[in-house]
Amino acid sequence: MQVRNVDYQDAQAPQQFTRSLRETGFGVVRNHPVPAALVERIYSGWAAFFESEEKHRWRYDPATHAGFFPASVSETAKGQRQRDLKEYYHIYPESPVPEQLEADIREYYRIAEGVAAELLGWIEANTPVEVSERFSAPLSGMIRDSRQTLLRVLYYPPLSGSEEPGAVRAGAHEDINLITVLPAANESGLEVKGRDGEWLAVPCDPGQLVINVGDMLQEASDGYYPSTTHRVINPVDAARGRARLSLPLFLHPRPEVVLSERHSADSYLKERLRELGVL
Ligand SMILES: O=C(O)CCC(=O)C(=O)O
Numbered sequence: 001m002q003v004r005n006v007d008y009q010d011a012q013a014p015q016q017f018t019r020s021l022r023e024t025g026f027g028v029v030r031n032h033p034v035p036a037a038l039v040e041r042i043y044s045g046w047a048a049f050f051e052s053e054e055k056h057r058w059r060y061d062p063a064t065h066a067g068f069f070p071a072s073v074s075e076t077a078k079g080q081r082q083r084d085l086k087e088y089y090h091i092y093p094e095s096p097v098p099e100q101l102e103a104d105i106r107e108y109y110r111i112a113e114g115v116a117a118e119l120l121g122w123i124e125a126n127t128p129v130e131v132s133e134r135f136s137a138p139l140s141g142m143i144r145d146s147r148q149t150l151l152r153v154l155y156y157p158p159l160s161g162s163e164e165p166g167a168v169r170a171g172a173h174e175d176i177n178l179i180t181v182l183p184a185a186n187e188s189g190l191e192v193k194g195r196d197g198e199w200l201a202v203p204c205d206p207g208q209l210v211i212n213v214g215d216m217l218q219e220a221s222d223g224y225y226p227s228t229t230h231r232v233i234n235p236v237d238a239a240r241g242r243a244r245l246s247l248p249l250f251l252h253p254r255p256e257v258v259l260s261e262r263h264s265a266d267s268y269l270k271e272r273l274r275e276l277g278v279l
């Protein structure tokens with residue numbers, strides 16, 4: 001199995017990228033429109049936020065699920081017993097954000113959403129017609145003007161040594177949404193599960209973007225694109241003392257968008273959140 005690394009500017013990029021998604025559920029692109037300096041500023045600004053007490057004043061709103069989620073309420077991946085070793089901050093288009101962090105994060109949201117629309121166009125154009133004729137709308141149109149797309153700023157604290165045995169940074173899971181756009185994290189750790197069950201590190205140098213298929217694209221394509229299981233493993237040696245930040249943008253269609261005969265985006269999301277015990 002090979003997660004391809006594709007030059008965004010290359011004429012062959014749309015085919016190569018789509019092939020990687022089809023074969024592995026993942027693709028990596030370089031030379032893309034997300035400025036590396038913007039991502040670096042976001043990582044350092046948000047590291048300071050997560051390392052301050054200020055974060056507790058931004059605790060999430062249970063009605064909207066926007067805001068800061070401390071480690072004590074963090075997700076537990078399906079089949080995992082311990083909570084993930086992570087904290088995060090959820091941002092939707094109208095969510096409140098600390099003022100000193102707001103301009104960069106809104107800019108990132110806007111640019112990454114634009115890249116996602118372009119990539120969905122590539123996928124659409126390179127999907128066999130017997131699969132794409134089932135799409136209820138062009139894939140890039142499904143996310144247009146969506147208020148559901150979620151930006152998650154993730155902070156995995158340095159390991160203290162007092163973690164519960166078996167607890168990991170992010171337990172094996174699949175994403176619920178259409179696709180996920182993820183700039184290279186500041187530390188390694190992301191792994192993808194191959195068809196043969198072995199775990200592979202997702203190759204990702206600074207400045208690159210990782211894209212993965214979520215359950216909604218798997219559902220809309222009737223399994224043609226696989227929503228691949230992934231996880232974040234714990235660091236070893238010197239890296240244990242370092243925090244890891246990452247910035248996934250989860251692209252969600254508008255609620256009324258039809259995914260399949262069984263599901264709209266809204267009914268699908270609700271079913272999955274109920275399974276996760278979040279609804
Ligand atoms: O932190 C990462 O690299 C991946 C995070 C992830 O898979 C998620 O939040 O769904």
Ligand SMILES: [Fe+2]
Nearest residue numbers: 173174175230
């Ligand atoms: Fe994920």
